[in-house]
Each structure stands twice: as C-alpha cells, then as structure tokens.
Amino acid sequence: MLLSLKIENFALIDRLELDLYAGLNILTGETGAGKSIVLDALDAALGGKVSARVIRNGAERANIEATFSTNQAIAQWLESQEIDAIDAETLICSREITIKSNRTRVNGVVVNKQQIQELRDRLVEITAQGQTILLSQSAQQRELLDSFGDQAFNQAISLQRQKVAKLFETKERSRKALFERQQNERNRLQHLDMLRYQLKELAAANLEDPDELEQLESDRNRLAHSVELQKQGYAVYEALYQNDSGNACADLLGQAESILTEMVLLDREAEGILELVSSALAQVEEAGRQINNYANRLDSDPEQLETIEQRINQIKQICRKYGTLPEAIAYMEKLQNELAELTDQSISIEDLERKAESDLQSLLKACKKLTELRRQTAIALEKAQIEALKMLAMEKVRFQVGLYPVEPTALGSDHIVFEFSPNLGEPLQPLAETASGGEMSRFLLALKTCFVQQKTRQESQADAESSHAKVGTMVFDEIDTGVSGRVAQAIATQLWQLSRSSQILCVTHQPLIAAIADRHFHVSKEVVGDRTKVQIRLLELEDRKQELAQIASGKSAEQGKRKKEKGKAVLQQGTDDPALSQAIAFAESLLEQAAAIKNQK
Template sequence: MLLSLRIENFALIDHLDLELGLGLNVFTGETGAGKSIILDAIDTVLGGKVDRRMIRTGAKRAILEATFEVEAAISNWLAEQEIDLVDGTLAVCSREITLSSGKVRSRSRLNGILISRKLLDEVRDRFVEITAQGQTLQLSQPGLQRDWLDLYGGADLLAAKQTVAAAYSKTKQAQNALENRRQFEQQRLQRLDLLQYQIQELDAANLTDADELEQLKQEQQRLGHVVELQHQSYQINQLLYENDERKAASDLLSQAENILTDMVEYDTQLQPILAMVEDALAQVIEAGRQISSYGEQLESDPERLQEVQDRIQQLKQICRKYGQTLAEVIAYYEKIQAELKDLQTGEQSLEALEKAYQEATQKLIFVCQSLTQLRQKTASKLETHLVKELKPLAMEKVEFKVEIHPIEPTINGADLVEFCFSPNPGEPLQPLGAIASGGEMSRFLLALKACFSQVAGSGTMVFDEIDVGVSGRVAQAIAQKLHQLGQGHQVLCVTHQPIVAAMGDRHFHVEKKVIGDPVSNDGSEERTVVRVSQLNNNQRREELAQLASGRSATEAIAFAESLLTEADYLRQFYTNY
C-alpha cells in the first residue's frame, strides 16, 4: 500500500507531501488542473520514462519519493535482494532526476540503496498496477489478452508458460545449430572438393626436397653449357698440369721445389717454404687431374636437359599457386592434409543434429499442449467469473467467451487467445475490440481487474479516468465496483464523475494556482503551481456540486448531499455484506 508521496520540482509541482490510505482514494479537479501529474509521479518514481519537461522550469533537479507498507511476500522478496525494510514494514522508493548540459539523468534508490533498472521494474510489478485511459484500446490485442488469461491462471499456468519458453529456446538453439551445420555442410563439401583437388595436384608434383628447384636450376645451367665447360676444363688443365707449348703451373712449381731443396741444404730455415711449395704442387697436380676428369665426363644430354626444364616449369607453376618458395608450398601441403582429415572426421554428424532438433520439437509440442489444456480450464473459469463481475456494471445480459485457436509454437505457446464479447441479447459473440464501445471497454477492464484482485494478492491499483465516457446508472455501477476493489486493497482513481467521487474513502482536490515567484526579488513574477488538498465533508459537498453542475447552486448542493448519503449507505452495506 502506498502510504505517502513526496514530490519536488516535478512538472508544475514545486513541493507536495501527500498522505494516502487503504480503500478508494479519489482525485478530482477541473480539466487540466494537474490530476494526471500525480499519477505520472507514481509512474516515474517506479521506473517510468523521464524527459526534461518533467523537471520544473528553472530547476535543475526533481525528486520523487514513494513510501509503501509491504506485505510478507514482498518483504521476503526484498530480503532475497539483500534490502532491509525501514521500521520493519516500509519500503521507500525514490528517484532523482537531474538536468545537466542539456541531458537528463536519473538515479533510483530503494531504502537508500541504488538499484538497477531491471530491479526497479520488478519493484513496480509488485507494488503498483496502473490502468490508464488508453489501456482500454489495448484490450483488443490478442497478445495482451493471452497475458491476462495467463495471469488469471495463477502460479501453475505461469510455471507451465516458463516451461514452454525454456523448451522453445532449446528448440530454437537446436534449429539454429542444424541450420548452421547444414550451411557449414555445403561449405565443408566445397572445401573438401578444393582440398582434394589441391592435394591431388601436390601429390602428383612429388615434393620432397625444399632445395630441389635450386638444384635443378644449377643442373639446367650445366646441361645448357656443356661445350663451353669442356673447352674451359681443357684450358684449365693446360694451365695447371699438361701443356705442350709452354710450361704449366705444375712445371713451374716443380722447378721452384728443386731450387728450394738445394737451398735447404744450406739454410734449414727455408724448410717451411719448401713444404708450402710441395703442398701447392700436389694440389695443382690434383686439381689438374680432377678438371681433366670433369671435362672427360661432360657430355651433351638433350633429353635430360628437357626433363630438367619441364620439372623447373612444373615447380614454378606450383609455387605461383601455393607459395612463393618451394619450402612454403611443402608447408601448405602438410597443412591442407591435416585440414582435410579434420573435415572428414572431426565434425558432429548432420544426422545427430537433426535428431536433436526433432526431439526438441516434440518436447515443445508436448509442453505446449499441456499449456493449452491449462489455458482452456482457466478460460472457462474466467468466463464465469468475468460475467459475474460485469453484471453489476449494468451489463446483465452480457456474454463472454475466451476463444483459443491453435498456431505454430512460439515462446508463449501454441495458442492465439481472443476475447469474444456480446453486450446485447441476440447479438453473436464477436472479438472484443470490434464491437465494444468506450464505456463497455472501461467496464470490461474494471471487471477484469476485479477478477485479478480476487485470485491473487494485488498492490496499489491506480485508475486514470476509467469512468470516462459513461454516465448515470453505469457510472454508479463503476463507482460501486471501484469501492469493492478498495475493500482490502488500495485504489487510486482520477475521476470527473461525482457519483464515483462520492464513493471515495478519501477525496483529494487538485487545482492550479498562480503565485508570486519566491526567486524574484520583489515577488512580482508569477508562477503556476499544482496544489493537492484532502477534503472534509463540507468541502466534498462543494466539490461534488461543482462536478455535477459547475456552480454551488442549492439544487447542486442537495444532489451532492444525496450522493454522499447514498455512498455512506453503500459503504456500510458492502462492509457488513
């Protein structure tokens, strides 16, 4: 229950402290007086959207604070969130809205502790239920009708709905895995084809030595210049070892050796030089023999030269496709061999994923069927209950049915829920939004809230002009229903109907006033503010007279007194009933 509401610098309200109580709390005032600002403040402090217009002109900060007296269930929930109650029973929800550098920011606290938006949404769901004028237009939406049916079904139905949501999520995951695998399968097969072709080509190339290309290039040079190499080999041999026309290097070294041998006999210090000449002579003779043998072995081999050239061309072509060097090509060859093996044996089979998807789908269908059965039972109860609540609202002959049509499974089940309605005898049942008038929609919504309040505990219920567009006997019926809702609950209601206002357990008057701006030095500047005051019996009589006729005439006062007298009688009647 909302005990108090404190507002500072919010819209047209400079400062307001409002004390509320159990039962029906009504708010009246002229059109545009600011009644909805009170409800906007309740909505905002519990997480509603904020914008810069909510901060009073000239101010930089707005503060909203709502104090609730909580029941055991909410107290236990707050304990789970590690939030202690104030004085053992109170929860104080506050929100600070600031304007800085043209940007609006807000911070929310619960009993002084900063809380997240997600937690604030949970607080709102537990503390307050706000029904605005435009919500009657949403009654025709099948999604909202389904949610209300589920809410009426209580814990068992909501638990079944969560089971469906979990099964649906698992089914979508299995479906996504299967679709991804199918898409991957196409890519895998394409990749397999490419790898198999490349491996086949590299296998045919018989790559074993990373230096093969360089070796072949050297062999190509040798085979391509056999004649030149033979001639040059003969020349070297002539210079080093065998020369008929002039002395060769070996002949000159032999002469030097003989002279040094004679010199050593006289001076042994020349022995190292002699040894070097001897070594040089031996190396020159050996080099001559080897170059001679090399030249004799050289022979023209056009076939081998063609083989080498063909192999070089093949390896260069391979390098252009798979790597800059033969070493890189061999490394790539080893890599794609490993990849091919993984693609052939390393992935979960498509059949296993298809089986998992089928099993998840069957489970989803099963839990959806269970949810449908619960909804059908709940629909039957709601039909009976809602008609019972509608009859006192001047709808004695009303017919109501919850149609449940099968659809493809979704996260909310496999049901399309549609409220069908016939307000007049002899008229067929049709979708609620297609035939119900504004007044009928208001009464339907009110009856629906009455059904919810009886099957589950409800926090503060807020109605913003739920009685708009009705009058006379219908207005009286709505007034009585709002009062009944207030028995054991707290109801806040903005109304223009004197009949509804008369049934209030507390009556608040909302008005705009123009006052001198305290910020100005001489008070000459004027500001508009909203003021709220709780009315006593005499003030209520005057207010009801104004609502009824727009002036405090004798007849209007008498009518107001009669409304208050009848309201007292009805309150006593329902209290004792």
C-alpha cells in the first residue's frame, strides 16, 4: 500500500507531501489543477518515462519519493536483489531527475529499468485514460486472457506458452535449414564445379610442405653458382689441408705438433699447449676432408636447375591466386571439407522436408492445447466480466472472447478479440469498434474488478509472477470519463467495493464518485508571489460538502471560491439563496447516499 508521496520541483509542484490511506482515496479539482501531475510523479518514482522538462522552472533537479508498506513477497524480492530493507514495514522508491541524468533508487540503492519494473508490478497498477486504447489491442487482450484464472491454471498456460515458444524456435530452425538447403541446391552443381577446379589446380601442385618454396630457392642459388662454389671449395681445401708450396694449415700445425712433442719430453708444462695444437690439427684435417667432399659433390646440372625453376614458378603462380604457400595449403584443406559437405548426401532435402514438417506438426499440436486452455479461461473471464459490467449499469451487455486461428507464432496460433455488445439486439463486435468512451471506461473498471476478485480468492497463494496478483495499490485516472447519473453511481459503488481489498487512488470529476471516498483530497493551483504551484488538501466533512457542491454545479474556480464562502455561511447561519441552498443540500444527500451504500456492504 502507498503510504506517502513526497514531490519536489516536479512540473508545477514546488514541494508537496501527501499521506495516503487504506481504502478509497479520491482526488478532485478543476481540469488543469494538477491532479494528473501527482499521478505522473508516482509513475516517475516507479521508473516511468520522464524527461528533464518535468523539472520545475528555475530548479536544478526534481525529486520524488514514494513510501510503501511492505510484505513477505516484497521482502523476498529485496533479498533476491541484495537490497537491504529499511525496516520490516516500509519500502522507499525514489527518483532524482536532473538535466543530464536521472536515477531510480529502492531503499537508497540505484536500480536498473528491469528491477524497478519488477518491483512496480508488485506494488501498484496504474490505470490511465490512455489504457483504454491498449485494451483494444489484440496483444494486450491475449496477455489479459492468459493471466486470468487461479494459480494452477495460470501456471498451466504459462508452461504451455513456454513449450509453444520453444517448439516455434525449433520449427523456425528446421524451416531455415530446409530453405537454405533448397537455395544451395540451386547453385550446388555450379559451386561444385568451381570447388573441383580449384582443388584440381591445388592438388596438381602437390602442396604439402609450407617451407618448400624457401628450400627450392636455396637449391636454385646453389646450382646457379655451383662452378664458383666448387672453385672456392678447392681453394679452401688447399689452404687448410694440402698445396704444392707446403704452406697448408695442416702442414704448419703438423710441424708445430712435432716441435711441441719434443718440448714435452723436456718440460711437461708444454703438454697442455700440445693438446690444443693436436686438437686444432685434427679439426683442420676434418674440415679439409669435408670441404673436399663438398666441392666434389657440386654439379652444375642444368636439367635439375631447370626443374627447380619450373617448380618455383608453379608455386608462385599458385601463391598469386591463393596467398602465401601456407595459406594456399590451408585453403586447399578448407575446399576439401566444403566439397565433402556439399557432396554429403547423408541428410537429403527430403530428410530436411520431413524434419520441418514434423517440427511444424509438433508446434501445431502444442498450439492446439494452448488454445484449449485459453478457451477454458475465456469462459471464466466472460462470465466474470459480464457480472461485473451488470453491476456497472449494463444489464443487457454481452461479452465474448473470440479466438480465431492464425499462423502459429511463438505466442500460439490464436488471434484474440474481445467482442462486445452493450445493447440488446445488437451483434457482437470488436471492443475497439463498438464501445464508446464511457463504455470503455466501464469495461476497463469491470476488468480490473474481475482480476481483483480473482486475487482475493487466491490471497493465500503468493503468485509473484502475475502482474494482477499481490498489487497493494490501484490507481485510476478519470475512469469515469463519458459517464454520468446512474452509471457514475454504479462506478462509485464498484470502486468502493474494490477498495475493500486494495488501496485505490482515483482522480474523478464525478460528485457521485467523490462522495463515496474514504478520504477526499482537493487539488488546486494557486499563485504565490509571481509563481503558480499545485497544492493538495485533505478535506474534512464541511469542506467536502462545499467541494461536492462545486463539482455538481460545474462552477469556475473563482465562482467556486465565492460559492464555498457562501456555503459556509449557509451551513452556519442559513441563506435565502435557493440555488446555493439546493447545491449544499444535494452535496449532503450524496454523502448520505454514500454512507448508506457503505453500510450495506
């Protein structure tokens, strides 16, 4: 239940604190006095869409704070969101709006849009004038139908909807796979020819080693310079091992080794030097043998050189088309895999067609079951709605939930249409096409009544998933649009009955509805200095009489002010003004009538 609302620098409101009560809270005032501003502020505190334009002129920021009483379901939600409770009895939702940003908080903790929406659904249900437009939309009617009924039935529909949604996704995947395969089949042969041509070209090149090109270029350099390399090899051999002058490195080291051998016989200290020279001699001799073998192996071989040149050209031609050699090898492997997939006939088009048809039939079967559940819910909703409408002075009304087959979607295969006939002898027609403004208002109020009555019957069930369950506050913004007289009285009675199970905050222009309030607030605009601001005042009995008299007479604010001043004099001293006396008497009769209705319930 909404306990209080604090508003600062919001539209025409500079600072306002409003305490709310259980039961039926009515707000009245002239058109444009600011009644809807109060409701807009509450909507903003609960995450509603706002812009910086709502900040009062001259202020830097607007602040709204709504305090609610809490319950076990709210406490569990706070715990799931890791938000600390202020205490065991209250919850605070606040909104700070600046030019650059705005933040929504719950118990001082900043929350995101999804979080505040989840909490909002558990706290309030706001019925604004524009909601009658939403009510005429098939999607909204479907959601209302699916959420009506007891907890067990709601759960059955919810589970079936989930099953339908899952099967719809499966059907869409198989349909897409079949479509793509059919599209691919049209181009498959042409694509296969291209793949096979490229693979033939790559396979003919016999590409295996990513380093082959580098090795071939090395071999080409060696063969192209074989004569030069052979001459240089022999020159090295002569320098290291053997030449006609006897000055080869091996000869000189051999001489040094002989001298050192004689030295060691005289002084063993030279033995280490002898070992170094002997090792060097052995390495020089080995190097000489290897360079000689290398030079002997070198062969100019023009044919081999030409073969290598051809292979290099072949590989480079492949690389110009397919990238580097490693990339060409990788691409060839990719083509082989793609070719295998295209030639894989393990899953034929016929198999895909059978799979798509099977998935479609499974979806249709699930949709049929969902339709059956909806038909059962529709019967219950029709009965409850007609009873509620009859209480709102529509004794001859007919109402039916039409379920018309459509192509299956993730939401089922039903097009939901609320069909309505307010007058005897008139055919059922879609609600949006036949209901007047006043009839739409009554239809909406009756619908809310059905859901609240259903909730009341299920009070012991904690259905946190339903937007119509566990709602402590219901807000109605001019639900009485387009009605008067007996109909307005019926709406007043219905609102009062609803307020026995849920707190109601209602904006109205109807004296019949205002008279039945548990608490009656007057909203007005007043000029203070050079600024206009909105004020709200809780009316006591005598002030209520004046307000009801003013609403009934339809006087302007200035006329109403004078009338109230005269009215107070009438109540205190009496008057000779027949019109004024009649207005006051009418207001008193409304209050007496409202008291009688309350005493009967």
